[in-house]
Amino acid sequence: xxxxxxxxxxxxxxxxxxxxxxxxxxxxxxxxxxxxxxxxxxxxxxxxxxxxxxxxxxxxxxxxxxxxxxxxxxxxxxxxxxxxxxxxxxxxxxxxxxxxxxxxxxxxxxxxxxxxxxxxxxxxxxxxxxxxxxxxxxxxxxxxxxxxxxxxxxxxxxxxxxxxxxxxxxxxxxxx
Amino acid sequence: xxxxxxxxxxxxxxxxxxxxxxxxxxxxxxxxxxxxxxxxxxxxxxxxxxxxxxxxxxxxxxxxxxxxxxxxxxxxxxxxxxxxxxxxxxxxxxxxxx
Numbered sequence: 001x002x003x004x005x006x007x008x009x010x011x012x013x014x015x016x017x018x019x020x021x022x023x024x025x026x027x028x029x030x031x032x033x034x035x036x037x038x039x040x041x042x043x044x045x046x047x048x049x050x051x052x053x054x055x056x057x058x059x060x061x062x063x064x065x066x067x068x069x070x071x072x073x074x075x076x077x078x079x080x081x082x083x084x085x086x087x088x089x090x091x092x093x094x095x096x097x098x099x100x101x102x103x104x105x106x107x108x109x110x111x112x113x114x115x116x117x118x119x120x121x122x123x124x125x126x127x128x129x130x131x132x133x134x135x136x137x138x139x140x141x142x143x144x145x146x147x148x149x150x151x152x153x154x155x156x157x158x159x160x161x162x163x164x165x166x167x168x169x170x171x172x173x174x175x176x
Numbered sequence: 177x178x179x180x181x182x183x184x185x186x187x188x189x190x191x192x193x194x195x196x197x198x199x200x201x202x203x204x205x206x207x208x209x210x211x212x213x214x215x216x217x218x219x220x221x222x223x224x225x226x227x228x229x230x231x232x233x234x235x236x237x238x239x240x241x242x243x244x245x246x247x248x249x250x251x252x253x254x255x256x257x258x259x260x261x262x263x264x265x266x267x268x269x270x271x272x273x274x
Contacts, residue, residue, distance in 0.1 A: 053184060053238075067238040068258070069181055123188050138184060139191065140236040 014115065016173055018166075019158070022074055023083035026098045029069040033094040053136040055149045062147055064073040064160075065136050070158070072147075074106070086165040106165035107173060110156040122148070132145045142172050177251045182258055183238045193229035197221055198243045198259070201266070224248055230260060 029171045030036050038048040039085070045058040050065040057063075062074040073087055086097035091097055106114035119126040131137070138147050146169065147160040161169040177189045200221075205206035225248060232242045241259035246252070 067262075068240050123187075123191070138237045139187070145236060 004138060014103075015110040016169075016170070017110070018106050019108055020114075021077045023077040023081075024099075024101045024104050024106070025073040025084040025087050026066065026100045027071045027073060027087065028089060028096045030096070031095055034069055037091060039138045039142060040094060041092055050136075053138070054134050055136050055152060056134070057152045064147070066147065067138065072100075072104075073147070077101070083086075103163050104160050105163045105169070107159045107161075107170065109159070109173070110158050112154055116144060121176045125176070141169070144169050144172065179232060179242070179244060179253060180256050181234050181237060181240065181242065182256055183240055184234065187234075187237060191234060191236040192242075193233045193235045195197075195233065197224075198229040198231040198262070228253060 028124060032136065034049075034051075040049060041049050041063075045063070046074055047056050047058045047063070049063060049071055050056055053065050056065045060075060062072075064072040064074060066072045073083070075083060077083070082099075084097060084101075088097040108154050112133070113128065114126045120176075122139065122141055125131060129152060132149050134152040135147040136147065140146060144161055144165045149158050150156075151158065157170070179189055179192055181188045186234050200217055203210060203217055205214075207213060226243055227247050230244050230246055233243050234240050236243060243257045243259050243262045244253060245255040247254070
């Protein structure tokens with residue numbers, strides 16, 4: 001993915017970019033620990049964890065719902081800082097914390113409103129009012145598993161997929 | 177057919193995998209008739225024509241197991257619950273019965 005890692009791919013109406021140098025951590029709550037995890041998150045990040053398909057932006061740290069009692073923590077990688085390790089300490093004993101930075105690719109489509117072609121190619125309802133800023137969906141496109149969320153400020157859409165399929169996913173996204 | 181996942185909302189059935197009857201419960205291996213009970217648990221299934229509780233897995237979505245109450249004749253869906261919640265309810269009612 002190096003050829004697109006830092007470049008902005010300008011399509012006809014869309015600006016698609018790969019979000020490079022991200023620290024992505026998958027957090028799964030231990031059984032019965034959700035309330036304590038919320039307390040720990042509120043203390044550390046000033047917000048509780050989304051209990052449904054939503055994303056919150058906690059000062060540049062995106063907390064994305066990734067299934068029941070699961071979240072992705074996404075932030076820009078900081079040199080010399082192991083974000084996943086720090087999260088592991090924050091949620092010590094409350095959650096399983098795994099660094100998945102190398103296994104996820106995240107593309108950003110900078111548009112305030114999803115284009116018609118994109119809407120038609122996905123199985124979820126992207127309509128205004130149905131998929132609002134901050135909403136998250138886990139779904140699949142052309143047999144590729146993908147997560148999509150609308151940025152909380154409404155400025156675009158992020159698509160996350162397994163890095164293995166990122167080339168195919170980008171092809172799909174470009175065609176959409 | 178569309179299934180309303182309690183976590184993700186309404187999705188096409190292409191996102192789900194079907195397992196089967198959700199009403200069967202693993203028998204107690206210490207029970208006196210355990211052998212027969214396990215045979216029934218593993219092999220005996222009712223061929224329901226009408227509303228039935230089924231296990232579905234949201235494979236292309238949130239990866240949650242769901243208990244879907246569906247009419248097998250019409251595909252009408254009456255209720256969708258998290259399988260975890262159903263299992264916890266069963267444990268609770270089993271505990272209350274003892």
